[in-house]
Amino acid sequence: xxxxxxxxxxxxxxxxxxxxxxxxxxxxxxxxxxxxxxxxxxxxxxxxxxxxxxxxxxxxxxxxxxxxxxxxxxxxxxxxxxxxxxxxxxxxxxxxxxxxxxxxxxxxxxxxxxxxxxxxxxxxxxxxxxxxxxxxxxxxxxxxxxxxxxxxxxxxxxxxxxxxxxxxxxxxxxxxxxxxxxxxxxxxxxxxxxxxxxxxxxxxxxxxxxxxxxxxxxxxxxxxxxxxxxxxxxxxxxxxxxxxxxxxxxxxxxxxxxxxxxxxxxxxxxxxxxxxxxxxxxxxxxxxxxxxxxxxxxxxxxxxxxxxxxxxxxxxxxxxxxxxxxxxxxxxxxxxxxxxxxxxxxxxxxxxxxxxxxxxxxxxxxxxxxxxxxxx
Numbered sequence: 001x002x003x004x005x006x007x008x009x010x011x012x013x014x015x016x017x018x019x020x021x022x023x024x025x026x027x028x029x030x031x032x033x034x035x036x037x038x039x040x041x042x043x044x045x046x047x048x049x050x051x052x053x054x055x056x057x058x059x060x061x062x063x064x065x066x067x068x069x070x071x072x073x074x075x076x077x078x079x080x081x082x083x084x085x086x087x088x089x090x091x092x093x094x095x096x097x098x099x100x101x102x103x104x105x106x107x108x109x110x111x112x113x114x115x116x117x118x119x120x121x122x123x124x125x126x127x128x129x130x131x132x133x134x135x136x137x138x139x140x141x142x143x144x145x146x147x148x149x150x151x152x153x154x155x156x157x158x159x160x161x162x163x164x165x166x167x168x169x170x171x172x173x174x175x176x177x178x179x180x181x182x183x184x185x186x187x188x189x190x191x192x193x194x195x196x197x198x199x200x201x202x203x204x205x206x207x208x209x210x211x212x213x214x215x216x217x218x219x220x221x222x223x224x225x226x227x228x229x230x231x232x233x234x235x236x237x238x239x240x241x242x243x244x245x246x247x248x249x250x251x252x253x254x255x256x257x258x259x260x261x262x263x264x265x266x267x268x269x270x271x272x273x274x275x276x277x278x279x280x281x282x283x284x285x286x287x288x289x290x291x292x293x294x295x296x297x298x299x300x301x302x303x304x305x306x307x308x309x310x311x312x313x314x315x316x317x318x319x320x321x322x323x324x325x326x327x328x329x330x331x332x333x334x335x336x337x338x339x340x341x342x343x344x345x346x347x348x349x350x351x352x353x354x355x356x357x358x359x360x361x362x363x364x365x366x367x368x369x370x371x372x373x374x375x376x
């Protein structure tokens with residue numbers, strides 16, 4: 001019996017794709033001709049148990065999986081998202097899918113986690129009415145397939161005393177931008193000790209979620225992202241180092257001096273900077289000037305502080321299995337690169353001296369020279 005278990009474990013590990021070797025991307029579930037967000041609303045005539053939406057089977061997954069994650073917006077708690085897996089053949093039974101965790105935040109943001117027998121079959125999604133009123137709706141922003149053991153973030157050895165991160169790992173108060181500290185947005189502590197790193201690169205992301213219009217809405221969205229990363233994906237903390245809202249507010253994620261969890265196999269030395277919103281069709285939220293300016297401030301700080309080369313500024317899709325940061329935001333990457341790595345010199349002011357002005361004294365000439373020199 002032991003030999004059989006060990007053989008099964010070896011086969012499982014051999015089947016685990018390398019893309020799951022560390023925290024970051026999962027395998028996105030793609031339903032043909034049904035882009036995210038996948039949305040449905042409830043009518044007053046629907047009975048409890050009625051299926052409001054049922055997708056076709058997804059395109060074949062890229063690799064085998066045993067975990068399904070879904071996240072989105074549920075305006076009323078009277079709804080449920082279910083999944084079913086296609087049978088391997090006409091004489092075989094489909095793998096059973098069990099929901100093992102669900103959480104819905106006060107702002108309607110939700111995530112759910114499902115366990116299924118290890119397989120590589122397509123799946124379909126259903127949205128079921130469990131008591132939602134007329135007009136309530138569900139929007140699924142993302143569905144991912146994972147191998148749970150491989151997708152978890154590997155923690156360092158846990159300490160026997162309360163863990164207090166070193167203050168030196170955080171961005172100092174002297175940084176050239178204002179930052180919303182973790183305590184100010186209500187961050188939970190890391191579930192395990194961090195692993196330190198030295199930044200050598202930074203990566204542009206989008207959150208593929210809500211597009212907040214107020215500071216409080218942005219704060220709630222950051223809280224949801226941390227909860228999703230910590231409790232659904234089982235990472236030790238929010239995956240990003242910085243999160244920027246459409247108004248340009250910069251939220252502190254992980255300390256910049258520790259390794260994040262935002263791109264598979266590319267996390268060591270890589271600072272994750274994510275802009276809140278969905279910048280990919282069909283949503284294509286507008287990219288704000290304020291969010292770009294804040295990204296330039298953070299990116300410039302990382303570049304100057306750690307001597308990051310221009311070739312080490314990435315968009316997520318360039319180094320990971322993802323559409324992130326969306327077509328709309330990705331189109332801004334060259335502009336961001338120029339602003340961070342090729343800043344334009346400030347224009348030298350040209351003094352206008354009236355023709356009938358008296359000659360300047362030596363002291364005035366010196367003051368003017370000093371003024372002009374400050375613009376070099």
